[in-house]
Amino acid sequence: MITRLPDEFCCVDMHNHVDAGPNGKLDRAKAQALLDGAARLGIMKIGVSRPLHDEIVSPDEFRRRNDLVIEAMAMSERFIGFCFVDPHFPEEAVAEVERCIVGNGMAGIKLYHQFFICDDAQKPLMDKAAELGVPILMHAGKCTDPATIAAQPRLSHAGHFLEALAKFPGTMLIQAHIGGGGDWEWNLRTLEGVASDNYYIDISGSVIDPGIVRRTIEAVGVDRVLFATDMSLEEGVGKLLAAKPTREEFMKICSGNWNRIVSHRRVK
Secondary structure (H helix, E strand, O other), rough: OOOOOOOOOOOOEEEEEOOOOOOOOOHHHHHHHHHHHHHOOOOEEEEEEOOOOOOOOOOHHHHHHHHHHHHHHHHHOOEEEEOOOOOOOOHHHHHHHHHHHOOOOOEEEOOOOOOOOHHHHHHHHHHHHHHOOOEEOOOOOOOOHHHHHHHHHOOOHHHHHHHHHHHHHOOOEEEEEOOOOEEEHHHOOOOOOOOOOOEEEEEOOOOOOHHHHHHHHHHHHHHEEEEEOOHHHHHHHHHHHHHHOHHHHHHHHHHHHHHHHHHHOOOO
């Protein structure tokens, strides 16, 4: 019985997180535990960010959170950084992207639900991501329960992503955690046959409904599917294995598609 991903797939968990300790610095013990747990499951590299779900996040706060990611990247080359910013502050957000990606080698931008992915307020960051050749990883879902809808009124779903692809055609977009909760089947029906080469979706989240990964592959095509766990390491590996991918599908989902994204990067 296979219980880990074979090393030959060079698996990248491109959506995960690091935490702060009591002193406000990186919680190195948790970061090391994440590295160790991932290694046991055959996950070689881990994309990490530290977003905040508040309605508005000040520039000072998002800079502090990105400092944690920079610490993690210094701790281990297995960590891949994503820069979290709030589009409410376009000049500061673009400057922070420059600091994190150009100055500190992060791989992409992480956005939360401060705005929909297709909102005009996103344009400065969309343009900067296109200029740098890096992806934007966007918190997403199709929630149906009143409490979550009230807490996340600007949560982007598949329809918002399709609108964003048309509005920002030069920017690579990653829809986060198809397994994050809510009506994932609605999301996939909406995305059926998506044509843009700039669209990707990650399989992370704690939802392990039967067939979720196979259905994702069928809906958007294997070239657009990315392995990720969003802190649910065992669930992420288990639901990928349950999809019974071919070797070619394994290679693309685990690392090939991510490597193709990285190949578009325009900064060293």
